[in-house]
Amino acid sequence: MEASYDPQAVESRWYQVWEDAGVFKPEINPDGEPFSIVIPPPNVTGVLHIGHALNMSIQDVIIRRKRMQGYAALWLPGTDHAGIATQNVVERDLAKEGLSRHDLGREQFIEQVWSWKAKHGDRIKEQVRRLGFSTDWSRERFTLDDGLSDAVGHVFVELYNQGLIYRGERIINWCPRCHTALSEIEVEHENEVGELTHIRYDFTDGSGSVVVATTRPETMLGDTAVAVHPDDDRYKDVTGKTVTIPLIGREVPVVADVGVELEFGTGAVKVTPAHDALDFEISQRHNLPAIKVIDTEANITEAGGEFFGQDRFEAREAIHHALKKQGYIVEVEDHHHSVGHCSRCGTVVEPMLSLQWFVKVEPMIEPSVAPIKDGRARFVPQRWENNYFRWMENLRDWCISRQLWWGHRIPAWYCDACDETIVSVEEPAACTSCGHGSLRQEQDVLDTWFSSQLWPFSTMGWPEETEDLAKYYPTDVLVTAYDIIYFWVARMMMMGVHFTDTAPFQDIVIHGLVRDADGRKMSKSTGNAIDPFDIADEYGADALRLALLQSAAPGHDIPLNIEWIDAARRFGNKVWNAVRFTLNHVEAGSVPAAGGYPTEPGPADAWILSRLGEIITEYDRLLDEYRFSDAVGLLYNFAWSEVFDWYLEMAKTSLRDEAAAATTRQTLGVVIRDLLALFHPVIPYVTEELWHELVGDGLVAAASWPIPSGNTAPTGIDELQSLIVSLRRFRAEHGLSPKRSIDVLIDDPDATAAPWWQDQFTALANVDAVYDGPPAAVAGHTRVTAGKIQAFIPLAGLVDVEAERPRLQKAIAESEKMLERSQAKLDNPNFADRAPAEVVAGEEQRVTEMSAKLEKLRTQLAELV
């Protein structure tokens, strides 16, 4: 073995081995209880970013541990076709050649996207492998696969037949750049400062005017009314009158509607039903016409008269000027409001009346909230359920049609002759109504999330009743970042409950977003994005995974510091070297893959085995609670500060003792082996490599999960460690070389210091100790203590008396402070009465110990000559 760990060499070695051995297939544990996770499918033409790395690291920890625990553990991988995102990418590519998708035509364009998919889909697979994620590739899925497309068709038709999908004219969000409708959640609202323009609309009968306030003057071209609140005293007499819209001269009514906010603006609102959701509602209640004045390019339509053809923002300026010139503008004030942008391209979206397909969500809300409310499924951390509830309760119909080419084409056909709409999985041979008209299929495709929402069961073969579906559905855990709870989790819940009568997952583990060291969101445009593969190349995939998991406190964002990754890398080296040390004493390949604990361990062995047992129990508990950061931190600190810093040093001592060497070697082997197994889900590569060195046969990836050995710690271990630390500290404070052996006289009234104890003390504290009780004359000595054990140190020739005085004074001050604190508690009668007995006993013990210690220290100080 090399003296230092080289991640690159090791990490290129194992993935293929795991795959060839079929480790990632649940069939490796044929009798195991099923356990399943479906991966949140990344965009097929994208690349994995650090957020994916976090997301998948968490899932891998869960699934690898379950596998080692003997479950038939399935982690199902796959990718999403990501409609708009992918289409945009390919279109951008075409644009470089001066082409648009229309130049290619629908079929050719789709072919083009498929070839992109072929190229980039493989790249994602490579990346998933590079980071060591243990997905079952034999079950890989893609949302546009035949099977998944069948599921989509099936769901669409079923929902349509149940009246839960309908086609209708509604106000939708239109992206003039992507040329498609968007759902509510694909619109990002950003706060902006705009102008609130107060415009005078004169009554047609010449009896005065009403002033309306708007942030979008250009929409006045499509106004078909002015609305006021029915209870608004200011406008009591105006309802029923008509006003003439400036510039275009149309005469429109003033209506009273409760949708109008009394407090806002002037209390009177211009009504543009074709370009505003509220206005559309008002128009429905008052039978007002809707006039489209902005087209799909965001230009003014012919209905806009002289402004025809202008871009909406140009038109805003032009109309403002025209109004001003003619004296219609009463006031312009700055106004803070939020403006919707396309989440894919950032273009300001245009609310627009449009004929689209919708999912009627209302009937599905209650059933999809119920599993969370009654505990059949739960969010971890739980607080996310409130967001989920609130969102579900305010849900409005979901616009699912997209004017794109890349995606599942809506399975609806229209008859040219009789206008019938036929919705069917298979293309109908003839019109089901008139029987003779020619049919044309709907051009639109479905929102990407329409197929993603079926992912947990469509990937398992639904609607067919497959073995996988029966065995692995519903899934056990869903791991996802909080930013797609609405997009994805809520909808999966809706569809899962609706079509399979069960929540599609039990535990919904929510994690945060990975941010940069300053807490900013990582993005390509800010240039602060950290590429996980650069990290993997430089530090190793294991280091990346360890660093991410160490920081993964439930539901919180993670600022990623390169120092953490560097520290994680050093940990890999540390483990590497611990194994190297072990192999100096334990024959390579001789450690059994499980069990093998010594029946009569030496004291130090018993101690580390007992600690290991405690750690395993606690580690399991934390992992079961999805507290990855705590779990990994626990194991990390145990490995480093207890096993490496203490046990390995103690092993060096006992290995010199022939009688103790055998169990020490045995313990060394199994403890390090168990550490490798426990760490394997977190850092799979280095542990696999080291397992190979230490255990030889088999793979840690397929090994069994460690269980506590049941050892208990020997007496005296705490005193031993404490006294060693005290000696080292004494040495450091007096600037004594660690190499200089110190003579000590030990007073050990309870005879705690057994021979093994004495050996360890001698070696680790570097002392020459005599166990004859206190010296006859304590004068000229100082001492360090641990429990009842005192070590007397002759000062002559070692330390100047005056240098020892402040050390003792400091120690006295510390002890006094603690004694005071405890005494104060005990002096409070309420404390003794109301605190639990064990807490009170703890304080009492502390007082006893501190008093004894203080007394010794004071004596010591007095005796210092």
Next chain:
RNA sequence: GGGUGUUUAGCUCAGUUGGCUAGAGCGCUUCCCUUACAAGGAAGAGGUCAUCGGUUCGAGUCCGGUAACGCCCACCA
């Protein structure tokens, strides 16, 4: 406007049924190349746990108010 999160060591963060003498990594100081590891070892300095008030024998931890920063949602014409 509604909701929600954060505020703990110089920096980045843990701290889940209230008992903490408040931890980790990095950084800092001192000593040590002790044959597993200098990507290391030993020892140490550094915190009125944002703030005010409350509950409690006891509060970083629970409750209420305030401030700053952040995020999400909203038919803010």
